[in-house]
Amino acid sequence: xxxxxxxxxxxxxxxxxxxxxxxxxxxxxxxxxxxxxxxxxxxxxxxxxxxxxxxxxxxxxxxxxxxxxxxxxxxxxxxxxxxxxxxxxxxxxxxxxxxxxxxxxxxxxxxxxxxxxxxxxxxxxxxxxxxxxxxxxxxxxxxxxxxxxxxxxxxxxxxxxxxxxxxxxxxxxxxxxxxxxxxxxxxxxxxxxxxxxxxxxxxxxxxxxxxxxxxxxxxxxxxxxxxxxxxxxxxxxxxxxxxxxxxxxxxxxx
Amino acid sequence: xxxxxxxxxxxxxxxxxxxxxxxxxxxxxxxxxxxxxxxxxxxxxxxxxxxxxxxxxxxxxxxxxxxxxxxxxxxxxxxxxxxxxxxxxxxxxxxxxxxxxxxxxxxxxxxxxxxxxxxxxxxxxxxxxxxxxxxxxxxxxxxxxxxxxxxxxxxxxxxxxxxxxxxxxxxxxxxxxxxxxxxxxxxxxxxxxxxxxxxxxxxxxxxxxxxxxxxxxxxxxxxxxxxxxxxxxxxxxxxxxxxxxxxxxxxxxxxxxxxxxxxxxxxxxxxxxxxxxxxxxxxxxxxxxxxxxxxxxxxxxxxxxxxxxxxxxxxxxxxxxxxxxxxxxxxxxxxxxxxxxxxxxxxxxxxxxxxxxxxxxxxxxxxxxxxxxxxxxxxxxxxxxxxxxxxxxxxxxxxxxxxxxxxxxxxxxxxxxxxxxxxxxxxxxxxxxxxxxxxxxxxxxxxxxxxxxxxxxxxxxxxxxxxxxxxxxxxxxxxxxxxxxxxxxxxxxxxxxxxxxxxxxxxxxxxxxxxxxxxxxxxxxxxxxxxxxxxxxxxxxxxxxxxxxxxxxxxxxxxxxxxxxxxxxxxxxxxxxxxxxxxx
Ligand SMILES: Cc1cc2nc3c(=O)[nH]c(=O)nc-3n(C[C@H](O)[C@H](O)[C@H](O)COP(=O)(O)OP(=O)(O)OC[C@H]3O[C@@H](n4cnc5c(N)ncnc54)[C@H](O)[C@@H]3O)c2cc1C
Ligand code: SF4
Numbered sequence: 001x002x003x004x005x006x007x008x009x010x011x012x013x014x015x016x017x018x019x020x021x022x023x024x025x026x027x028x029x030x031x032x033x034x035x036x037x038x039x040x041x042x043x044x045x046x047x048x049x050x051x052x053x054x055x056x057x058x059x060x061x062x063x064x065x066x067x068x069x070x071x072x073x074x075x076x077x078x079x080x081x082x083x084x085x086x087x088x089x090x091x092x093x094x095x096x097x098x099x100x101x102x103x104x105x106x107x108x109x110x111x112x113x114x115x116x117x118x119x120x121x122x123x124x125x126x127x128x129x130x131x132x133x134x135x136x137x138x139x140x141x142x143x144x145x146x147x148x149x150x151x152x153x154x155x156x157x158x159x160x161x162x163x164x165x166x167x168x169x170x171x172x173x174x175x176x177x178x179x180x181x182x183x184x185x186x187x188x189x190x191x192x193x194x195x196x197x198x199x200x201x202x203x204x205x206x207x208x209x210x211x212x213x214x215x216x217x218x219x220x221x222x223x224x225x226x227x228x229x230x231x232x233x234x235x236x237x238x239x240x241x242x243x244x245x246x247x248x249x250x251x252x253x254x
Numbered sequence: 255x256x257x258x259x260x261x262x263x264x265x266x267x268x269x270x271x272x273x274x275x276x277x278x279x280x281x282x283x284x285x286x287x288x289x290x291x292x293x294x295x296x297x298x299x300x301x302x303x304x305x306x307x308x309x310x311x312x313x314x315x316x317x318x319x320x321x322x323x324x325x326x327x328x329x330x331x332x333x334x335x336x337x338x339x340x341x342x343x344x345x346x347x348x349x350x351x352x353x354x355x356x357x358x359x360x361x362x363x364x365x366x367x368x369x370x371x372x373x374x375x376x377x378x379x380x381x382x383x384x385x386x387x388x389x390x391x392x393x394x395x396x397x398x399x400x401x402x403x404x405x406x407x408x409x410x411x412x413x414x415x416x417x418x419x420x421x422x423x424x425x426x427x428x429x430x431x432x433x434x435x436x437x438x439x440x441x442x443x444x445x446x447x448x449x450x451x452x453x454x455x456x457x458x459x460x461x462x463x464x465x466x467x468x469x470x471x472x473x474x475x476x477x478x479x480x481x482x483x484x485x486x487x488x489x490x491x492x493x494x495x496x497x498x499x500x501x502x503x504x505x506x507x508x509x510x511x512x513x514x515x516x517x518x519x520x521x522x523x524x525x526x527x528x529x530x531x532x533x534x535x536x537x538x539x540x541x542x543x544x545x546x547x548x549x550x551x552x553x554x555x556x557x558x559x560x561x562x563x564x565x566x567x568x569x570x571x572x573x574x575x576x577x578x579x580x581x582x583x584x585x586x587x588x589x590x591x592x593x594x595x596x597x598x599x600x601x602x603x604x605x606x607x608x609x610x611x612x613x614x615x616x617x618x619x620x621x622x623x624x625x626x627x628x629x630x631x632x633x634x635x636x637x638x639x640x641x642x643x644x645x646x647x648x649x650x651x652x653x654x655x656x657x658x659x660x661x662x663x664x665x666x667x668x669x670x671x672x673x674x675x676x677x678x679x680x681x682x683x684x685x686x687x688x689x690x691x692x693x694x695x696x697x698x699x700x701x702x703x704x705x706x707x708x709x710x711x712x713x714x715x716x717x718x719x720x721x722x723x724x725x726x727x728x729x730x731x732x733x734x735x736x737x738x739x740x741x742x743x744x745x746x747x748x749x750x751x752x753x754x755x756x757x758x759x760x761x762x763x764x765x766x767x768x769x770x771x772x773x774x775x776x777x778x779x780x781x782x783x784x785x786x787x788x789x790x791x792x793x794x795x796x797x798x799x800x801x802x803x804x805x806x807x808x809x810x811x812x813x814x815x816x817x818x819x820x821x822x823x824x825x826x827x828x829x830x831x832x833x834x835x836x837x838x
Contacts, residue, residue, distance in 0.1 A: 085658040091667050112313065119324040119339045121696065130329055130748040133339045171659065178658075197658050205645035206308035222670045224605055224645045227305040229490070230479035231606035235436045240601035240671060248306055 063211055064102055067109035068140060075101060077147050077162050082200040084170050092221040093214070095200055103203030103212030104143070113140035126188075135187040139195060146192035149184050150177070207248045219245040227251055256533055256542035262288045262512075264815070265532055265547040267519045267562065268554035270352020271801060272787040272808045274497030275407075276551050277505035277513075278471065279812035285819070286510050288545060290534055292518040293349030297498055301488035307644045311486040316356045318346035322518075323698040325557060329710040329746045330687065331574065337696050337704065343748070344755040345486070347555060350515060351498040353755060354801075358485045358609030358641065359461030359494055361413045362798035363404045363424040363806070365620040366397035371794060374621065375631055383631060384714055389577070389584055389684045391793040394765030394826075395774035400806050401427060407805030408459075411495035412467035412475045415459030422454055422622045435464045435478065440602055440674060441613040444638040447732035453615040458637060459802075460610035461495035471504040482642025484609030494609065517543075520700050522550055522566040522784070529568070529784040535700060549815060552761075552786040553808075559790040560690045560760035561705040569761075569771055569780050572689050574708075580771045582690035584759040585707065586795035587747070589680030589715045591634065591723035594650060594673055595735025601671040604643040612639030618725050619681070619797040630717035634680035634797035636726055645670065653739055674733065676726040679756065680719060681797040685712045690760045710747050719743050756800050758792035763807070766828060773826035775814025776807060782823055787811045 069075040079101040088094030095101065107113060115138045127134035135142065153173050154162040162170060176182050177193040184192065203212030205219065207226070213219060219226050225243035227250065234241055264280055266273040269291040277287045309315045318324075318341070326335035347353030367374055372390045375383055384390065405428055415430035417423075434457035441457065448455035462478040469475065476493040484494060492499045505511035516537040523530040523544060531546035552559045563569050563581050572583035614637035616622060625631050649666040650673045656662050693706040723740045730738045764770025767779035776791055778784045787808050789800045796803070814825050 086663055087660050089660055089664060091664055094663075115321075117314070117319050117321055117340075119320045119337045121337070123695065125334060125336060127336045128329065128333065128746075130744075130746045130750070131327060131336045131338075132342060132748075132750045134336055174658075200658075201649065202308060202312055202646050206312075207306055209306075210308060219645065221667050222645050224670070228481065229305075230481055231603075232436075232477075232479045234603065235438050235480050235606060237603065238439050241603055248303060251303060251305065 063106075064099070066105050068105045068113060069108075073163075074144070074147050075105065077150055078104060078143070080163055080170060081147075081150060081174060081196060082203070084167060084174055085197055085200045086204050087167075093217050095204060097214060098204050098218055099212045099214040100200055100203035103206070103210050104199050106211050107199065108140040108143055113143075114138055133191060135191060137186050142187050142192050142195055145184060145186060146177070146189075146196065149182055149189070149192070150174075153177075153182055209248055216245045216247060256544045258544045258546065261531070261546040261548070262286055263547065263819075264288070264549045264551060265290065265545050266551040266553045267532060268292075268352060268552070268558065269350050269497070269502065269513060270347055270553065270555065271354040271497050271501075271805060273352070273551075273553035274354070274501035274505065275410075275805065275808040276553060276787065276812055276815070277511050278501035279809070280815065281505045281508040281510035282471075283816060284508075284510065285816075286512070287505065288512045288514065288547070289505075290517040290519050290532065290545070291350055291513065291515050292537065293515065295350045295513070295515045296355070296488070297350075298488070298490065298492040301490045304487045304490055305481070305483045307483075307646050310356075311644060312646055314341050314345060314486075316347075316349065316486070316488065317341060317353075318348040321699070324704060326693040326696050326704050326706045327749045328706070328708055331708060335693055335696075335706045335708070338749050342750045343753050344757055345752070346557065346755070350502065350513070351496050352555065354497045355488045356486050357461070357496075357801065358799075360610040360612070360799045361408065361411065361415075361459045361461050361802040362635070363426075364796040364798060364803045365424050367620040368794070368796045369393045369395055369397050369400065371632070378621070379625060379631070383625075384683065387686050388712075388714065389686055391584070391684075391762070391764050391769060393763050393774070393793050394770065395763070395810075397424060399774075400810065401425075403806040403809040404802060406809045407802060410469050410471065410500055411461055411805070412463050412469055413459050413461055413495070414464040416457055419456035420454075420616070422616050422619070423456075430459060431469075432467050433464050435460050435462065435608065435611050436480070438603075438611070438640055440604070440638060440640045441611070443674075443733050444613045444676070444729070447729050447734075448613075448615050450732055451729065453617045453729075455613050455615050458610055458612045458614050458639070460608070462489075462608040462610050463493055463495065469500060471500070473500050473503055475499055478608050480606055480608045480611065480642075482605055482607050482644075484607075485641050518700070519554070519562065520565070520702055522552070522562055522568060524566050524568050524781070527781070529781055549783050549785070549818065551811075551815070552784070553788060556757045556760055556788055556790040557690075557705055559786050559788055561692070563761065563786070564692045564705075565702050568784070569778065571691060574686050574689055577686060580762065580769065582760050583771075584684035584762050584793055585688050585690045585709060586682035586684055586758045586792065587709065588682050588754050588756045588795055589634070589711070589719050589743075590678055590741065590753060591680055591719045591721075591726060592636075592675060592677045592741040593723065593726035593730040594675045594739045594741075595730040595733060596652060596669060596737040596739075597672045597674070597734070598736045602674065604640065604671055604674075607640035607642035609641050610639075611641065612637050614638075615729075616797070618722055628717070628721060630714045630721065632681035632683065632797060633718065634678040634722055636676055636678050636722065636729065638674060638676055643670070650675075652737065674730070674735070676730050678722055678726060679754065679798055680715075680722055682758075682795040683712070683714050684759065684794050685714075688712075711743060716743060756789070756795060758789040758795040758800060761786045761790040762793045763791040764793060765826070773824070773828070774810065775817075775825050776811035777814055777818065777825055779824070779828060783818070785811055785815060
């Protein structure tokens, strides 16, 4: 996954700290083996920063598990693709660190993925560029076939899994989807790409209650304050006013 | 078998702004009204946790459930219409209060020119300036006749504005009930630029109230807190004027209003001469009912007003080939010329705001400027708004930026608070090929044909767009942007991106029963006891948001309904070929 190399150093530290704190594997290395993948980077990262309270929450973030995807690889391909769409950079975290892949997984498991509020009666015809979403596939199916198509296209182009491509190669593949240059059944590549793209942005910036926008870092990057009840006293101010972001959670009365 | 209920005096289909106004006005007079609304009940209490962009602005939490019903769409008659499977271009209301819950609150009066557009255009520019294919018509009512009803709506809704600063807008006999909203650095900058260009800027008249207000019915609307979650959301304070804090409680307090939610009307019962009632499905039990009534009022927004008439075989459907028939005719939308300015060294508090907070000029609206040497008529109101920018929906980047990846990310973050836009509600003129009809293939959840929209941009639209967009660029340059980008029109109208929920026409008002469907009381020429209220009555679409005019026509219609109870028959003498039964 794309965050792996960035986080490599941190993970090294965290592994050591984890081992020290728990005494789980005395003197041994966890490596990329079984324990590593069971615990996942979040657990390790969280453990590493025990002093920072907001990150400790991550250790107990039971929400970071899969509701929709059944194969780890599919989820990893999704994760890598979202990271290319919204990458980590000087501004701050990318899609993976923000939790966007979990956001998408959880959304696909519910009404959004099931097109509960969309007109899904047939007959189905392809439609012009101006007629919008025209497929019998529900959004979750679109993601399924889209992810498979990403892998297939990576094999065709580069003889490798999407997960093993360089970032720029991954971009090339994604661009082909946006440009409608891939063979797909049931849905156009552009429809899939646009869905992936918009879901990624939604996950980066929606209220953290949905599992994305981790620690409100999406909002922090955009200097967006989230949920305030009133700006009446500040409307006339000339200067830009920076505010500590607040999530909907802060609005619960109890 | 549908169960037949006891007859009532008046039944309305839909309880949004228009249904609410009818309910309030009639029940205050002691008349019993049944309001059938397909959606759920809701009030200010439902909006306590509303600051959720994803749930409400992106996933359309308050809008129509398309799984039950949508429209189909095609650009032209040679194309196969396909269902609008998800919301996009416009956001249809559902639930008590209708789209009046999640509207922005910009409240205008159409111009005197709008109501007599055909006559005035012919007089000033000669017959047929636009050519044969544009089906321009007068509305059969003058501005002077409508003025008191405009005020009635504004007074009920407590609209905040400064009429004195609006010399080119429709003339007013009385000031706005509450003062204009706050001036901000953004509105001030627009006004300064407009003044420098010798235009006439003013604050947009707003249904987000500048101060707490009690309306003549005794309903209180609170003061707007500029929370920035207005458009597409309900107001947590009851500060945005909506049917839910005004006309609906007024109707309920009389004890004469029977509001039935989850009641989806499928047909108007019609005996070939009069409407006898409506058929509806209770969505919670699946039971079917027939509600007989003396007077039937369609207040179900443009789309369903037209669809119910067509599905009930009432009136003659419009045929674009022969140009005969009136139901479905003169569908119009709006055109949105504009400009975006990028500011390198300044940041604005764009995350704060209110749905109708903004400044505007109407120097390029209506016939406020000379069209003699121009290849279009009408225009639009140009405005800057500060509605509260949110991060999912607002990712404005310079045109040459890709729409994903690293560059997109950093540019969209950089410019989040560094862009301002000038937008426009551009008027839309009716064209013979733009119309509404029934779809031959697709059905709703109850087996009734969906409404089919056939629509594309016309030459008039493109010419208007290009001219007005240049004006927007000029103002934005004067506002000091480092880079200004002009809006572009797509090759064809596209149902996908959100544009505006200002759909009009289909059951148009006029003074000639041959060319219009309702008289100026919104009473059908063909069916005396059937009133059809809403922007469906607009014979074309003007250059402002519609609801002020919709509200005025609704108040006018309630007077018609009361008069009809006394006199029966047609309230208006038709111009020619009238099937008139009575002269008022
Ligand atoms: C996001 C947004 C912003 C807007 N901003 C502005 C603005 O700033 N200024 C402005 O002037 N206008 C604005 N509008 C438009 C404004 O909301 C409408 O003009 C206005 O609400 C129309 O009132 P109406 O009563 O005709 O329809 P609605 O308010 O839509 O009410 C119609 C009701 O009928 C019900 N209904 C429909 N069919 C049936 C059926 N078969 N059976 C039972 N019930 C049915 C619907 O559920 C709905 O509740 C905006 C609209 C949207 C969506
Ligand atoms: S901006 Fe004002 S009117 Fe709109 S929701 Fe917020 S407080 Fe209510």
